[in-house]
Amino acid sequence: MSDNQPAPIPAPIxxxxxxxxxxxxxxxxxxxxxxxxxxxxxxxxxxxFHHLPPSTAAEVxxxxxxxxxxxxxxxxxxxAPFSLGRxxxxxxxSDELVAVRQRLxxxxxxxxxxxxxxxxxxxxxxxxxxxxxxxxxxxAQLRAEFRPRPLQIAGLAAWWYRxxxxxxxxxxxxxx
Numbered sequence: 001m002s003d004n005q006p007a008p009i010p011a012p013i014x015x016x017x018x019x020x021x022x023x024x025x026x027x028x029x030x031x032x033x034x035x036x037x038x039x040x041x042x043x044x045x046x047x048x049f050h051h052l053p054p055s056t057a058a059e060v061x062x063x064x065x066x067x068x069x070x071x072x073x074x075x076x077x078x079x080a081p082f083s084l085g086r087x088x089x090x091x092x093x094s095d096e097l098v099a100v101r102q103r104l105x106x107x108x109x110x111x112x113x114x115x116x117x118x119x120x121x122x123x124x125x126x127x128x129x130x131x132x133x134x135x136x137x138x139x140a141q142l143r144a145e146f147r148p149r150p151l152q153i154a155g156l157a158a159w160w161y162r163x164x165x166x167x168x169x170x171x172x173x174x175x176x
Contacts, residue, residue: 010054020152034127068172076151081142087128
């Protein structure tokens with residue numbers, strides 16, 4: 001960093017699982033089609049932690065690297081869509097990813113927000129903040145078309161949350 005640039009403002013850290021290109025493109029196309037455009041400032045994502053303290057940045061990077069380096073991709077399956085009341089999301093089933101998240105939660109115990117301390121229900125939101133009848137119609141459509149299928153979890157990432165689109169802190173790909 002040059003002397004002319006101010007130091008970045010500390011910001012909470014978000015941790016996500018990353019899908020491979022094909023699965024990410026599929027989720028993101030659904031999100032672009034059904035999320036209110038004025039609110040859709042993020043690509044489709046699978047959040048593992050919503051708010052880790054900025055002071056944990058180095059440890060987050062180290063732990064994500066150790067969870068992925070030389071480790072095979074966790075098995076994952078797309079499960080049925082479900083209602084968010086004013087939106088729709090797809091459940092993601094992955095015992096291996098749940099185990100990764102639990103190890104990370106154990107490492108950051110005492111630093112987790114109530115939301116991140118609560119049980120984790122892996123999902124990808126494809127619609128939110130719409131009128132309930134709109135959400136119910138999409139849910140009915142997606143349930144009628146739904147077939148479970150494998151998903152490819154490619155890696156883990158950490159992001160700075162500064163109020164708008166997220167800023168990448170680090171990306172760690174499964175490499176075995």
